[in-house]
Amino acid sequence: MQTESEVNQFLIGTPYHQKLYFKIFKKYDHFENNAFLSCASKGVPTKEQLEEIFSYLDPDQKLLVSLRGEQTIYEHPRVIVLYSHPKDFHQLFNTYVYYRLNYFDPHPRLFYECVFYNKKIIYINHDNIKDGGYFRYIDAIQNGLKNCWLDENDEIVKEMVL
DSSP, X not given: OXXXXXXXTTOOSSOOOOOBOGGGSOOOSOOOSEEEXXXXXXXXOOHHHHHHHHHHSOTTOEEXXXXXXXXXXXXXXXXXXXXXXXXXGGGGOSEEEEEOOSOOOSOOSHHHHHHHTTOEEEEEOTTOOOSHHHHHXXXXXXXXXXXXXXXXXXXXXXXXXX
């Protein structure tokens, strides 16, 4: 388990909470009953970890898994591999799975995007590592979009227009 001081060693300069410009996000009428797991930068779950993920999903949900070209995942009839970013990405799933593997995640944005779209979030962090994924998940669950909504009143926008 990492302490706050161990996490703070990665912070440089003036603290700023990265935000998203939700005004330009696509509007959707519905979301498909699938789950999404991003592995492109985090590593790939083992067969056992994949089975654990499925234990959290509805029996009829497929698991969309994003991979880089050289990555492979245990073949499973409910896994759909994505090697590129699909059109209407957010429409393809209603559940986001964040499975913390051996990767220090500095600032994942999908927690906030899923809160924006009112999706279910499944957060799995067995080692209770307190990296950006941990802090963003806690903030998204406790505060919704309050701390991540970018608009013309944001300090960084004001700096650019002055």
